[in-house]
Amino acid sequence: MKLNEAVAHRIRELCKERGLTQYQLYLKTGVPQSTLSTIMKCSYPSMKLRIIYEICDGLEIDLKDFFASDMFNRENIED
Numbered sequence: 001m002k003l004n005e006a007v008a009h010r011i012r013e014l015c016k017e018r019g020l021t022q023y024q025l026y027l028k029t030g031v032p033q034s035t036l037s038t039i040m041k042c043s044y045p046s047m048k049l050r051i052i053y054e055i056c057d058g059l060e061i062d063l064k065d066f067f068a069s070d071m072f073n074r075e076n077i078e079d
Contacts, residue, residue: 001071001076001077001078002042002077002078002079003046003077004039004042004044004045004046004047005042006069006071006072006076006077007039007047007052008039008040008041008042009071010066010067010069010071010072011025011036011039011040011055012040013069014059014061014066018059022036022037022040025055025058025059028058028059029054029055029057029058029059030054030058031051031054031055031058035051039051049063052066
């Protein structure tokens with residue numbers, strides 16, 4: 001899995017756990033819907049850590065909690 005796919009998958013996973021839609025995530029985080037949509041479609045080849053931080057802040061989790069998933073293990077990420 002590519003890193004941008006892992007990020008999108010993790011955001012979907014966290015939203016599902018919390019029962020949030022993409023629109024509700026936008027309201028909680030302030031990250032523009034167009035940016036969230038681009039992330040979720042994996043159209044971003046790479047993204048700024050600041051965006052992930054803002055998503056984490058809105059979800060009230062730390063960055064370490066965001067990346068605390070096996071999908072981010074080195075053997076699961078391809079170049």
